[in-house]
Amino acid sequence: MMAEDWKQLGRGVFLVNVLGIVFNPSTKKVLIGKRENDPYINELTWCFPGGRPEYKEELEDYLKKEIKKKTGLDVESLGAVFAKTYPEKKEFLSIYYLCEVVGGKEKAGEKFKELKWVKPEELEKHFTTSFHPKLREYILNLGGFGK
Numbered sequence: 001m002m003a004e005d006w007k008q009l010g011r012g013v014f015l016v017n018v019l020g021i022v023f024n025p026s027t028k029k030v031l032i033g034k035r036e037n038d039p040y041i042n043e044l045t046w047c048f049p050g051g052r053p054e055y056k057e058e059l060e061d062y063l064k065k066e067i068k069k070k071t072g073l074d075v076e077s078l079g080a081v082f083a084k085t086y087p088e089k090k091e092f093l094s095i096y097y098l099c100e101v102v103g104g105k106e107k108a109g110e111k112f113k114e115l116k117w118v119k120p121e122e123l124e125k126h127f128t129t130s131f132h133p134k135l136r137e138y139i140l141n142l143g144g145f146g147k
Helices: 003-009 059-071 133-142
Strands: 015-024 029-034 073-086 089-104 114-118
Touching: 015 059, 015 073, 015 133, 029 059, 059 073, 059 089, 073 133
Parallel strands: 015 089
Antiparallel strands: 015 029, 029 114, 073 089
16 A cells, blocks of 8 residues: 555554653653754654664564664663553554663664753753653653652
8 A cells, every 4th residue: 555545544653753751760760862953843842762763674673773862771672551642643653662771881873963861840040842641651650760
């Protein structure tokens, strides 16, 4: 099926992103990266590491490679924890995976200008795009700051 035929379906056809919530249990902080001039969402600055997967790989394997390229860190995925679309770009679907660092050397890489570890309760103030309330609640609970 060609891309132009998708509109005939009458339902959503999505561009999928896999993103890692890289959590450090000892510091109770989450890793985010700063982007500039995102080609898809102009408002995007700070975000979770990840990207749009290729067809030939498992989603988690692709995510690990992307996190390595963008942060220098080796991570292990603990599984998918959340999925959402964006009010700013309805055709984007992001699947979030909880990840933990298992090695590597931290360094801002591909498309990231800077990396920062932030407390869950401070995460949202770094984001210039929508932050889903259920995702916020999940991350706050990781750090023990939820209800």
